[in-house]
């Protein structure tokens with residue numbers, strides 16, 4: 001399998017800068033997710049690693065070798081796209097055989113059959129083998145696309161939102177299957193998505209890309225608990241982290257909306273403009289108590305409810321157990337877990353723990 005390194009990669013299309021000085025290292029056997037909004041530069045990164053684009057600056061190494069002059073075939077990577085890149089008039093079996101039949105591989109018919117059957121079993125598409133691809137559902141087609149990528153055991157898998165066209169249930173099932181597949185193959189995956197739930201669920205590591213720049217890289221837990229700035233704080237987590245502007249005053253956070261919440265031990269920061277970040281599960285609500293917040297909306301999610309509060313001009317969200325009884329428009333008092341508060345600089349939005 002393979003270790004991937006991107007060193008100082010920049011890519012421009014005419015005057016448009018798609019990637020700026022991207023430095024990224026993906027360990028052998030790691031499931032690395034690149035998370036970013038549309039236009040962030042995710043597909044461009046994949047195409048550069050695949051050898052379908054040339055960087056404007058920087059180098060790409062696979063297993064320590066500079067692959068700058070290597071073509072796509074020599075890099076031995078597989079690219080799975082959001083749209084199914086299959087031959088519609090061929091059967092599933094013919095589609096899976098195709099990558100193994102290239103003249104340079106010289107695989108015997110018996111080898112081809114055994115590899116194709118192994119992949120079919122892994123992806124649970126054995127019953128579809130003789131069906132023409134244009135007679136498959138979207139989910140089945142995507143399984144076959146993944147099958148076609150894994151059948152020849154490439155060094156690296158590059159996946160460009162392979163699940164985004166599928167319905168929610170199937171997406172969840174294939175998420176688990178892809179993750180199992182990666183663990184079983186011990187393969188290196190570079191998977192791009194704009195879906196943070198997918199990123200959190202699948203990634204050993206996540207890189208957050210914004211405007212062509214890598215903003216933060218870490219395990220899902222690191223990024224969730226300690227986002228580098230308010231952008232990442234809002235990009236990861238569902239519902240996202242609550243952000244409240246304010247100041248510290250004598251052992252309390254005083255928000256612009258006039259809330260006073262306990263926060264000890266951060267005296268050196270008193271007086272300067274801050275943004276307080278708190279995850280929805282770390283906000284505590286007390287109903288039936290006159291307070292300065294009002295229940296704006298209640299969403300029932302089975303085991304929990306998401307309560308949206310209005311306080312001053314801003315909205316906050318709290319996740320609470322489903323048995324919590326609150327009504328829309330009810331006044332509530334809220335507090336937080338002071339140990340879970342993340343402090344950001346009020347102007348730059350940078351997490352003060354990262355700023356040192």
Ligand SMILES: Nc1ncnc2c1ncn2[C@@H]1O[C@H](COP(=O)(O)OP(=O)(O)OP(=O)(O)O)[C@@H](O)[C@H]1O
Nearest residue numbers: 013016018036037038039040041042043044045194
């Ligand atoms: N061949 C090209 N010519 C000109 N501009 C391009 C080209 N390819 C990408 N871009 C631009 O580069 C930026 C990054 O594009 P890229 O496709 O990498 O984004 P992305 O994060 O994959 O977005 P999406 O989620 O929408 O696919 C975009 O602004 C895009 O318009």
